Amino acid sequence: MLNRNVSSNNKFHFTSLGCARNLVDSEVMIGILLKAGYEITPEPKEADFLVVNTCGFLESSRQEGVDTIRDLFSMKKKDAKVIVAGCMVQKHSGELKEKFPNIHYMLGSGDVEKILDAVKAGEAGEEVTSARSYLEWGEIPRMLSTPKHYAYLKIAEGCKKRCAFCIIPTIKGPLKSKTKEQVLKEFNALLSQGVHEIILIAQDLGDFGKDRKEKGALAALLREMLQVKKDFWVRLLYLYPDEIDDELIAVMKSDPRLCPYLDMPIQHINNEMLKAMHRTTSKEEIIDIITKLRKEIPNVAIRTSLMVGFPGETEEQFEEMVDFAKKFSLDNVGIFKFSLEKEAYAAKLPNQISEEVKQKRFEKLAAIQLKVVRKKLKEMIGRKVVAIVEGFHPESQMLLRARSQAQCPDIDGQIIINDGRKVTGFGKQYEIEITDATDYDLIGRVLGPVGAKKEARKLALV
Numbered sequence: 001m002l003n004r005n006v007s008s009n010n011k012f013h014f015t016s017l018g019c020a021r022n023l024v025d026s027e028v029m030i031g032i033l034l035k036a037g038y039e040i041t042p043e044p045k046e047a048d049f050l051v052v053n054t055c056g057f058l059e060s061s062r063q064e065g066v067d068t069i070r071d072l073f074s075m076k077k078k079d080a081k082v083i084v085a086g087c088m089v090q091k092h093s094g095e096l097k098e099k100f101p102n103i104h105y106m107l108g109s110g111d112v113e114k115i116l117d118a119v120k121a122g123e124a125g126e127e128v129t130s131a132r133s134y135l136e137w138g139e140i141p142r143m144l145s146t147p148k149h150y151a152y153l154k155i156a157e158g159c160k161k162r163c164a165f166c167i168i169p170t171i172k173g174p175l176k177s178k179t180k181e182q183v184l185k186e187f188n189a190l191l192s193q194g195v196h197e198i199i200l201i202a203q204d205l206g207d208f209g210k211d212r213k214e215k216g217a218l219a220a221l222l223r224e225m226l227q228v229k230k231d232f233w234v235r236l237l238y239l240y241p242d243e244i245d246d247e248l249i250a251v252m253k254s255d256p257r258l259c260p261y262l263d264m265p266i267q268h269i270n271n272e273m274l275k276a277m278h279r280t281t282s283k284e285e286i287i288d289i290i291t292k293l294r295k296e297i298p299n300v301a302i303r304t305s306l307m308v309g310f311p312g313e314t315e316e317q318f319e320e321m322v323d324f325a326k327k328f329s330l331d332n333v334g335i336f337k338f339s340l341e342k343e344a345y346a347a348k349l350p351n352q353i354s355e356e357v358k359q360k361r362f363e364k365l366a367a368i369q370l371k372v373v374r375k376k377l378k379e380m381i382g383r384k385v386v387a388i389v390e391g392f393h394p395e396s397q398m399l400l401r402a403r404s405q406a407q408c409p410d411i412d413g414q415i416i417i418n419d420g421r422k423v424t425g426f427g428k429q430y431e432i433e434i435t436d437a438t439d440y441d442l443i444g445r446v447l448g449p450v451g452a453k454k455e456a457r458k459l460a461l462v
Helices: 020-035 059-075 087-099 112-120 168-172 180-192 217-225 246-254 271-276 283-296 315-328 355-378 453-458
Strands: 011-016 049-054 081-086 105-108 125-127 150-154 197-201 233-236 258-263 301-308 332-337 384-393 396-404 415-419 428-437 442-449
Touching: 011 020, 011 059, 020 049, 020 081, 020 112, 020 150, 020 197, 049 059, 049 087, 049 112, 059 081, 059 087, 081 087, 081 112, 087 105, 087 168, 105 112, 112 125, 150 180, 180 197, 180 217, 217 246, 246 258, 246 283, 301 315, 301 355, 315 355, 332 355, 355 428, 384 415, 384 442, 396 428, 415 428
Parallel strands: 011 049, 049 081, 081 105, 105 125, 150 197, 197 233, 233 258, 258 301, 301 332, 415 442
Antiparallel strands: 384 396, 384 428, 396 415, 428 442
8 A cells, every 4th residue: 555644745757767777776766656655747847856867888878867967957846856866876976966966866876775765855965875786676666667568677787797898897886686586576476467578687697696606597597487377478688699508599499488589799790809898709609609599599589789989990890890790680780889988998998999980880880780671671571470569659540569579679670550450459469461661660460369379379470
């Protein structure tokens, strides 16, 4: 039962920036406030408290945080209080205080469960402890902010790797995994709420349990999840290539409820660049794992991230990555320009690349990948897939939108439905015939709902 014993000034507005891991922390803060009797509002001008959960990973994300806070100050009502939490607070609280001296309260990235204290505080303050990341435990409330049919489940925080370009370990601290029992408890709780697709997230899922010296912990966790006799999808986000072994592939093959989808960051393909980035895989190993995945799981969708303009990257090394993109035709590629972060090892490297060259390389690689995606999507025309119809298309209520197992929410393309007469409800699975394709999206018509699970499993997936 909600505690209604709070003041009448109890409306809060919430903004969550950054990655899905941050979103989970935001959902915990929202859940804590709702349980205490506070009321959420989508309108900043109505709120008594405006909360921002920031990202501090890149300069661009920190600028987004600054811009968001400035906007909230400009539109808030006179007595409303602004509360800032998250990664940017953890590393740049001094800068935030200087820019925004009227921030009411600040919470570090490991202190988000103190949100109620921040809201109740009569005077300005902060709670920024040495805890650099937060994992909810036990009965901490969480209010899902995603559509009701999918949710993120964070199984670990922090990172044990030391990539030369990355400051995540300095922001989030060392690897810290939940126990298998805690993850399974949350997994079953989400299923009981009617969530169909559960997306496992961590900085690297493959490191799950390694802080406790557990071997094969991710595969063991997945096997236990798959013992649950319910209809669901499990999706894996952020799994480095060196963590994808035969045991994990065998688990992925064993059950169609485990999406044949991997977000596998590789960053580069040239061996000298990979070594300079402090990556633990080689070009040959990356190609081997892609080849093996496609052989063992023929319908697997592989997403990756590639970086251009790392210090010392030559034109020849960049072209090697272009050739790789052409030859191996990955389903989705996030392309990033190297961002110089002062605390990262790579900031001290010689031969920094100019922004002009970075942009040129970015545009060339993006154009190549667009051609790859167009070709792959055109090959889908005429096929039938199982997908979840999620709702109306944002551009027109004459169109619907859906996602298959090969499409992750927010980051991948979708299926645009121009004939949805047989759709009876959102968040449900339907059989869809693909009739056309755009640059990154498929177009299709709904044939009908998917009833028996055995029928769904017979259909080819995107």
